[in-house]
Amino acid sequence: MKRLLGVALGVLTAIGGFVDIGDLVTNAVVGSRFGLSLVWVVGVGVLGICLFANMSGRVAAASGRATFEVIRERLGPRAGLANLSASFLINLMTVTAEIGGVALALQLASSVHYLLWIPVAALAVWLVVWRVKFSIMENVTGLLGLTLIVFAVALFLLKPDWGNLAGQALAPAVPAEETAPTYWYYAIALFGAAMTPYEVFFFSSGAVEEGWSIKDLVQSRINVLVGFPLGGLLSVAIAGCAAVVLLPAGIAVTSLSQVILPVAEGAGKVGLAFVLVGLVAATFGAALETTLSSGYTLAQFFGWSWGKFRRPAQAARFHLAMIICLFIGLAVLVTGVDPVLVTEYSVVFSAIALPLTYLPILIVANDPQYMGQHVNGRPVNVLAMVYLVIILAASLAAIPLMIVTGAGS
Amino acid sequence: MLRRTALTGPATHLPGRKRRRPHVWAACLTMASVLAGCSGTGSTISTAVEDSSSAIATARLALHLESSGKLTRAATSTALDDSLKELETSRKTVLELSPATEMERQAVQEALGVLDHCAASLTDARDAAASNDGGPTLPDGERELAAAADRLSALGTKDGGK
């Protein structure tokens, strides 16, 4: 019974933890402009993140090594540093976007301007990172993030023309008002939002934090294989809500306040309350994950002592690095830069950096020196190679598409 | 109310500049529009009109939800603030244009007129949402926004015809 509860908790946390500001914004933007014609990308992205998160979890459980240690060791210092710079900067952008997202969500709930909420949000993130136990942090934000299910509920209450929605999803076509490059630019953004590298850094480091062994792999596999696809469905519901309410009204999403309007329309003030709790929890949870990830990547590259399971004094550089990251994010946000804009860029840059993260994991997951008998099976390898090709294509196409489309306008 | 004349100095020429994008892209877009051989005035205006329509539509939806009791005041006022911000951004891109021909000058003037009207309606709508007594009521705000939306769509059609 206790075991079952553990499994359920893990799955629920994975669902609630899946959606972050990147998924929220990108899915709403895409839904409001392309309807459900890009839903297939969410599917591709979710399968990919399942594959590689599961692999990195297995590497962490079998060898006790987290992803960035593996990256440094396999790529060597030079390519490793290039990778670190890219991953770290994108991660910093994501930290900034998530903290901005928390503040925007709090503004929606309170009508106090988001710039005033930013220091509060950053301080709260730091306090949790500094003080709260890893598993509590994970479970609380994950469970509260589950309230985002209200997007799915609202979609049902809106009583959309399901046949039309299914048609958009199953026979994707570029809408008349949009161009093909824009369509593909947003396809890459959605892919980047679903497969953000920080999720893998966080997942594998979390496995080390919680001291996973091979025995725990079954649990982790269920979390990933059930939780992430359901989290992906949540993303689709966000896009669906935007497609049903905002697209016909001619509203192209550019701010978080637009994302919640369909929920209010479908589920009223109660729905609104749920969605606001969900927004705060999801962005706050992701702010924690990205802040920790920036500490993880630096510490693992340079071999510092790291982990929330240690006292802060026993992982001094790790904690100092995170404090500095939060300050940088804070400094960027107080300039008044639009957090939604930062988010839109961060997901595309994530897509660009994807190959750097996933290639070393794949290589090490095949190395018996690390994995013993738990090396990848052949089907996993075939699928992973297919994904590497997709990831590489998306990564190479991202910058040209960004220039051609003027970042998706 | 919002009819202040911003930006007195010579405005920067940003042909083809569209929705909410850092200046980095301006250079790329300048090049792209030069390559495409178009002036950019027309496309800037039509983008500004599109973005403003989206902002006005957002405000209408928010007011509608508020008056049917589905949206809290905090959420409504945030949505209206965001819409106003987007509208002002679009208006600024048009203000920053330096039209070369008489026809372009007219187009810019006309667009600015409509956008100013939109900003005024949106400001009224925001006041309506914020005030409890005396001021404009929610239906007033909705009516004004509807009028603004009509003018925008008329401009959009005309603009698209050019």
Add this chain to the structure above:
Amino acid sequence: MKRGHALTPVPAVPGRLLDAQLHLLDRQVIDNDGVPVTTVDDLELSGPALETELAPGTAAPVLTALLTGPVLGTRIFGGRPPSSRLIRIPWADVSEVGVVLKLGVSGEHLDAGWVERWIRDKIIARIPGGRHDPR
């Protein structure tokens, strides 16, 4: 020499073989309590003398220390730090070479840990809760 597979295998040697790039460089180093100390940024050898002809039968150089610190920068960007700036962990302190390198000593007194200790004592430990055990 032309074809890889035609080469003779190395004559058997009794000890364990370690390839520097493959088994040592860039691996995590942990101390006897399992606390990460650093990564292996480079290795130091006892010889040989440079630019000197080695007479047949010259004893092979041995690994004297794992290196860390500024040597990582020079390994990435080129150049070489002066010998005095190398931070060494003597090979004699290494107890096990696996996916990580384990030391047989505590990291607390190693030169490699001075930055960590400085940041801990001057900054982190002074913030309230810095020594709080999260578990």
Add this chain to the structure above:
Amino acid sequence: MILGDLLGRDVYDDGGTRLGRVADARFVVDGVPRQLLAEARLLGLVVSPHSASSFLGYERTGLRQPWPLPSLLRWRHRGSFLVLWEDIVMIGAQGVRLREGFTAYSPALD
């Protein structure tokens, strides 16, 4: 000396023909026993004619997965070989010079 100085250096035979670059150094743990591990003695150098980067070590192990990476990387390191310490005459600024009649061994580890 520092190993980083040795890696990537050009390798010549006794006639001055360039054979490649030092891709790795192989040690054997069979020296004087100490408290913890025995001393690690330099057994030889892995020389690669095409690329000095020891990329992921595929050239020296029997690993075949995930296709096609190992094959690609092996191809990049085709022709690499191991020379023993005894066959090295001099290590200098110009590079590593090998003894006349040196033996090129297989770099395979297993």
